[in-house]
Amino acid sequence: MNTTPDTLAPQKRLTSDAMSASLAREGQRVTAAPLGHALVELARRDERVVGLSADLAKYTDLHILRDAMPDRFYQVGMAEQALLGMAAGLAMEGFVPFASTYSVFATRRAYDFLCLDIAEADLNVNMVCALPGLTTGYGPSHQATEDVAILRGMPNLTIVDPCDAVDIEQAVPQLAAHDGPTYTRILRGKVPRVLDEYDYTFELGKAKMIRDGAEVLLISTGLMTERALEAARELEADKVDVAVLHVPTLKPLDEDTILRELARDRLVLTCENHTIIGGLFDAVAHAAIRDGIFRQITPIGLPDEFLDAGALPTLNDRYGVSTAKIVEKIKDLLHPRRTERVD
Amino acid sequence: MPETTEPDPVETERLQRLKEAAFRIRTNALVQAEVQGQGYIGQALDIADVLAVLYADQLNLRPEDPEWEGRDRCLLSIGHYAIALYAALAEARFFPLEELQTYATDDSRLPMSAMASYTPGVEISGGSLGHGLTIANGVALGLKRKSNPAFVYNILSDGELNEGSTWEAAAVAAHHRLDNLIAIVDFNDQQADGKSSQMLGMDPVEAKFESFGWIARRVDGNDITAVLTALEELRSLEAGRPRCLIADTKLGKGVDFLEDREKLHFMSVAPEEWTMAHDRLKETSQS
Ligand SMILES: Cc1ncc(C[n+]2csc(CCOP(=O)(O)OP(=O)(O)O)c2C)c(N)n1
Numbered sequence: 001m002n003t004t005p006d007t008l009a010p011q012k013r014l015t016s017d018a019m020s021a022s023l024a025r026e027g028q029r030v031t032a033a034p035l036g037h038a039l040v041e042l043a044r045r046d047e048r049v050v051g052l053s054a055d056l057a058k059y060t061d062l063h064i065l066r067d068a069m070p071d072r073f074y075q076v077g078m079a080e081q082a083l084l085g086m087a088a089g090l091a092m093e094g095f096v097p098f099a100s101t102y103s104v105f106a107t108r109r110a111y112d113f114l115c116l117d118i119a120e121a122d123l124n125v126n127m128v129c130a131l132p133g134l135t136t137g138y139g140p141s142h143q144a145t146e147d148v149a150i151l152r153g154m155p156n157l158t159i160v161d162p163c164d165a166v167d168i169e170q171a172v173p174q175l176a177a178h179d180g181p182t183y184t185r186i187l188r189g190k191v192p193r194v195l196d197e198y199d200y201t202f203e204l205g206k207a208k209m210i211r212d213g214a215e216v217l218l219i220s221t222g223l224m225t226e227r228a229l230e231a232a233r234e235l236e237a238d239k240v241d242v243a244v245l246h247v248p249t250l251k252p253l254d255e256d257t258i259l260r261e262l263a264r265d266r267l268v269l270t271c272e273n274h275t276i277i278g279g280l281f282d283a284v285a286h287a288a289i290r291d292g293i294f295r296q297i298t299p300i301g302l303p304d305e306f307l308d309a310g311a312l313p314t315l316n317d318r319y320g321v322s323t324a325k326i327v328e329k330i331k332d333l334l335h336p337r338r339t340e341r342v343d
Numbered sequence: 344m345p346e347t348t349e350p351d352p353v354e355t356e357r358l359q360r361l362k363e364a365a366f367r368i369r370t371n372a373l374v375q376a377e378v379q380g381q382g383y384i385g386q387a388l389d390i391a392d393v394l395a396v397l398y399a400d401q402l403n404l405r406p407e408d409p410e411w412e413g414r415d416r417c418l419l420s421i422g423h424y425a426i427a428l429y430a431a432l433a434e435a436r437f438f439p440l441e442e443l444q445t446y447a448t449d450d451s452r453l454p455m456s457a458m459a460s461y462t463p464g465v466e467i468s469g470g471s472l473g474h475g476l477t478i479a480n481g482v483a484l485g486l487k488r489k490s491n492p493a494f495v496y497n498i499l500s501d502g503e504l505n506e507g508s509t510w511e512a513a514a515v516a517a518h519h520r521l522d523n524l525i526a527i528v529d530f531n532d533q534q535a536d537g538k539s540s541q542m543l544g545m546d547p548v549e550a551k552f553e554s555f556g557w558i559a560r561r562v563d564g565n566d567i568t569a570v571l572t573a574l575e576e577l578r579s580l581e582a583g584r585p586r587c588l589i590a591d592t593k594l595g596k597g598v599d600f601l602e603d604r605e606k607l608h609f610m611s612v613a614p615e616e617w618t619m620a621h622d623r624l625k626e627t628s629q630s
Pocket residue numbers: 054055056078105109386421423470471472473500501502503531532533534535536607608609
C-alpha cells in the first residue's frame with residue numbers, strides 16, 4: 001500500500017466489503033471457487049444433483065454450476081424462505097439440492113423452513129452457505145457469529161465447518177451421499193489450500209489429528225484450523241510442541257476421537273470462527289463433562305457481542321482470532337506452567 | 344391564459360436547487376467510493392435524484408438535532424446504499440463533508456453498511472434486506488398513536504420486493520390504514536446475480552401494491568421534476584391508504600461511462616477513472 005501522504009487523492013484504506021472480500025493472503029496457494037467446481041463434477045456423475053440460490057450464486061460460487069450446467073441450476077431470487085422450502089420440495093421428489101445463500105440468511109431468516117420442512121422431514125437437502133463467523137467486516141448483518149449455536153439444537157442436521165479448499169472439495173460428494181440434511185459453512189472465491197500438506201482426508205463425521213504434539217492440544221474447526229497450524233509452527237520455534245486436532249464436522253461430533261485426545265495431559269484450547277457460546281467449545285466441554293473428564297479447556301473464538309464493522313485483519317486481532325493472538329494466548333497460558341516446571 | 348404556460352419562477356428556482364443538490368450528492372458519493380477504490384457507486388448515482396428531493400425538499404428535518412421528535416423519519420432498508428445516504432446526510436449537514444473520507448474505514452462513523460448506532464441521521468440498521476418496510480409500519484403506527492403528524496419514508500430496492508417480509512408488511516400497512524407512510528422503491532433492475540427481471544420478475548409492481556390496498560405511482564426516478572411532483576402528491580393525498588412510489592432509475596446515472604458499463608451489483612472503477620468520473624459528472628450536470 002502506498003503510504004506517502006497525498007492531500008489531493010484520498011488514501012485507499014482497508015475495506016470492510018461483504019461482496020468481494022477474499023480470505024487468502026497474497027502468495028498463498030489457493031483454489032478458485034472449490035465449491036462450484038466440486039458441484040459441477042458431482043452433478044455430471046449424479047443427475048439428481050441440482051443447485052439453487054437466493055440471488056447469491058455469484059457470491060457463493062454456485063455461478064460455476066449455473067454457467068457450466070444451466071439446466072441444473074435454479075435462481076429463486078432474494079427469497080431465502082422460498083429457497084429452503086423449494087429445496088425441501090425438490091428433495092421430496094428425489095432430487096439432491098444444494099441451496100446457497102449467506103450463513104446469516106439461511107439461519108436467521110429461513111430457520112423455520114430449515115427446521116420443519118428440511119430437518120424434521122430428514123430430507124437430503126444440503127445448505128451451502130458463505131460468510132461464516134467473522135469472514136466479512138461488513139457488520140452484524142453479514143457476520144454469522146452464532147449460526148452453529150442456532151443450528152446445533154436442530155435434530156437430524158449435520159453441520160460442517162471446512163478449513164480450506166481441500167475440505168470443501170472432498171466434502172461435497174459426501175454431503176450428497178449422506179441421506180439427511182446438511183449445513184456447510186462455505187469459504188468462497190480464492191480459497192486457501194492448507195490440508196494437502198498433511199496426511200489428511202476429509203471424512204464426514206470424523207475429527208482428524210493433523211499434527212501431534214506433547215504439550216498443547218488445539219481442538220479446532222473451520223478456517224481456524226489454518227491459523228491453529230500456523231500458530232503451532234510459530235510455537236515450534238519457541239520449542240513448544242503443539243498438536244492440532246481438526247474437527248470439520250461439528251454435529252454429529254466425533255466424541256471418541258476428542259475424548260481420547262483429551263485424556264492426555266496437555267494444555268487444551270478450542271479454536272473456532274464463531275461465538276464461544278454454542279459452538280465447538282461448548283460441544284467439546286459438553287462431551288468431556290459427560291464422560292467425567294474434568295480438564296480446563298480455554299476457548300478461542302468470537303466474544304458474545306455484535307461485532308464491529310471494519311477491515312478483517314483489524315477485527316481478527318481485535319477479537320483474538322488471528323494467528324498472532326492465538327500464539328499470544330498459548331504463551332500466556334503456558335508461562336505459569338513452564339515456570340512451575342523450571343522451578 | 345399566457346401566464347399559466349410561463350414557468351413559475353419559484354418552481355424554477357426550486358428545481359434548480361434540487362438539481363444542484365443532486366449533483367453534490369453524486370459528488371459526495373464519488374468522494375467516498377474513491378477513498379475505498381470501490382463501493383456501491385452505481386446505486387448511489389442512481390438514487391441521488393430521489394435523495395435530493397427528499398433531503399433538500401420533502402423531509403422535515405433538523406440536522407443539528409437528528410432525533411428531533413417532529414422530524415419525518417426516513418428509513419433506508421437497503422444497507423448497502425449507505426454510501427448514497429451518507430452523501431445526502433452530508434449535503435444536509437448532519438455531519439461535516441470531510442467525514443466522507445472515512446467511509447468504510449476502521450472505526451469510522453460511516454460503515455459500508457448503514458447502521459443506526461453509528462451515524463447521525465441513520466434511522467435503522469440495514470444489511471439484511473427486507474426489514475425496512477416492517478419497521479416503517481411500526482414507526483408509522485407509533486407516530487399516529489402519539490398524534491405526531493410526521494411522515495415515514497421507507498427507501499427499498501427492487502431486490503427487496505423478492506422478500507416475503509416486504510409483502511407481509513405491505514398487507515399490514517394497508518390493513519392498518521397507515522397513510523403517513525410512503526414507500527419508495529428504487530427500481531434499478533439490478534440485483535446481486537443480475538438483472539432483477541431475470542432473478543425474479545416482480546412486474547407489474549404498481550398493480551401489486553395497488554391490489555394490496557396501496558396508492559402507487561411510477562415515475563422516471565432520475566427525472567427530478569417527476570419525482571418531486573409525485574412525492575408531493577403522495578404526501579398530500581388524504582385517502583387512509585399507504586403510498587408507494589416506484590422510481591425507475593439507471594445504475595451509474597450522471598457519469599456516462601458508468602451508465603454504459605456492464606451492469607453489475609458491485610461496479611468496479613479503475614483508480615484512474617475517478618477523476619474522469621468527477622469531470623464527466625460536472626459536464627453532464629451543466630448540460
Ligand atoms: C436478506 C438478504 N438476503 C441476501 C442479501 C445479499 N444481498 C446483498 S445486496 C443483494 C441484491 C439485492 O437486490 P438490490 O438491493 O436491488 O440490489 P442492487 O440494486 O443494489 O444491485 C443481495 C442478494 C442480503 N443483504 N439480505
